Amino acid sequence: MTVSEIRMRVWRVGRRSDSEYLLTLRDDWGSPLIMVIGPCEAVAIWSALRNDPAAERIRVPAAHDLIQGMLERLGGKLEKVVVDDLWNGVYYAKLHLAVDGERLTIDGRPSDAVALALRVRAPLYVTEEVMAASREHDSPPDPQEGDEGPLEGLEDV
Amino acid sequence: MTVSEIRMRVWRVGRRSDSEYLLTLRDDWGSPLIMVIGPCEAVAIWSALRNDPAAERIRVPAAHDLIQGMLERLGGKLEKVVVDDLWNGVYYAKLHLAVDGERLTIDGRPSDAVALALRVRAPLYVTEEVMAASREHDSPPDPQEGDEGPLEGLEDV
Numbered sequence: 142m143t144v145s146e147i148r149m150r151v152w153r154v155g156r157r158s159d160s161e162y163l164l165t166l167r168d169d170w171g172s173p174l175i176m177v178i179g180p181c182e183a184v185a186i187w188s189a190l191r192n193d194p195a196a197e198r199i200r201v202p203a204a205h206d207l208i209q210g211m212l213e214r215l216g217g218k219l220e221k222v223v224v225d226d227l228w229n230g231v232y233y234a235k236l237h238l239a240v241d242g243e244r245l246t247i248d249g250r251p252s253d254a255v256a257l258a259l260r261v262r263a264p265l266y267v268t269e270e271v272m273a274a275s276r277e278h279d280s281p282p283d284p285q286e287g288d289e290g291p292l293e294g295l296e297d298v
Numbered sequence: 299m300t301v302s303e304i305r306m307r308v309w310r311v312g313r314r315s316d317s318e319y320l321l322t323l324r325d326d327w328g329s330p331l332i333m334v335i336g337p338c339e340a341v342a343i344w345s346a347l348r349n350d351p352a353a354e355r356i357r358v359p360a361a362h363d364l365i366q367g368m369l370e371r372l373g374g375k376l377e378k379v380v381v382d383d384l385w386n387g388v389y390y391a392k393l394h395l396a397v398d399g400e401r402l403t404i405d406g407r408p409s410d411a412v413a414l415a416l417r418v419r420a421p422l423y424v425t426e427e428v429m430a431a432s433r434e435h436d437s438p439p440d441p442q443e444g445d446e447g448p449l450e451g452l453e454d455v
Contacts, residue, residue: 181338181361204338204361204413207393207406211365214404215372215397236364240372247371249364256361 146223146266149174151190151255154183163281164252166224166265174224174267174275175282176232182252189259205256212261216240219263222254227274303380303423306331308347308412311340320438321409323381323422331381331424331432332439333389339409346416362413369418373397376420379411384431 149166152173157163162183166174178186185205212219217240226233234254235246258265267275306323309330314320319340323331335343342362369376374397383390391411392403415422424432 181341184338185361203407204342204365204410207404207410208361208365208368210404210406211368211374211393211395212372214395214402215369215374217368217372236368238368238371245371247364247367249367250360253361253364 145269147269147272149224149265149267151186151259151265154178154186154190156183157281164255166255166267168267168272172272174232174272176224176251177281178250178252182250182256185256186252186259189256205253205260208253208257209260212238212257219257219261220244221264221266222251222258224251224254224265224267224271227271227278230278232271302426304426304429306381306422306424308343308416308422311335311343311347313340314438321412323412323424325424325429329429331429333381333408334438335407335409339407339413342413343409343416346413362410362417365410365414366417369395369414376414376418377401378421378423379408379415381408381411381422381424381428384428384435387435389428 147168149168152165152167153163155163155165157177160180162178162180164176164178164183164186166176168174181204185203188203189205217238220237220239222234222236224232224234232251234249234251236249236254236257238245238247255265257263304325306325309322309324312320312322314334317337319335319337321333321335321340321343323333325331338361342360345360346362374395377394377396379391379393381389381391389408391406391408393406393411393414395402395404412422414420
């Protein structure tokens, strides 16, 4: 972690409409970072948050479980996820990997990155610049009704 | 490829209901293998079939694009996908990878495996046993209306 990165935790996933969900991260002081994500990614994050050993999910890995399995089988480790850009209202993240002592980064959507980070218990960060920009950005309101948050068991994530 | 594996190609993705889509593979003689898949995987396969350079998809990789990027960055290659089991009406696949001269397999859903195979142009197979079992299995009818298939540009997949 560098000085300009703020540690975040998943706070909740709320439904905004049939096609839009809101992923809320929070820093240690409760400041939120709210991102619009799609329904597929919302389900992927949900299933990780619930840590639900649903029979089907165990029997056949879903897309993000497949990413996790591939990462492990190829000897890679997800060290952290950093939401490091906000452009035209869209957030961007980097997955920081370590493989064979080498470090590399892969671009990804924050939603996919968070879905993977929850599975492998990798920490989440946002750069101070993006956190500051998010306050200027017309973020959607943090949903208080109709969602399931705040969720339990997230302290160690 | 072993003797018991039959080369398949993606024939179409059709909609069955809001939550169920049908993925149809065909062998060289037109025999179909029809599998029920979810809407997220249907979109992932669709976006690969269309090879649609949608701005958003280029800017921010979706889950299966992330798998592709991770595979490439970690030095792995998807050699083939084999649908090799049918159990209680659910199909199972293995992703055959090569990395550093070593071969390994990862379990996955056929839908995720196909979505990835289309992106990296890896061949698809089904075992003769599963193909035979699929004929006994109460497969859904191949949709003729309301879908977009047969799709163009699939001959080389």
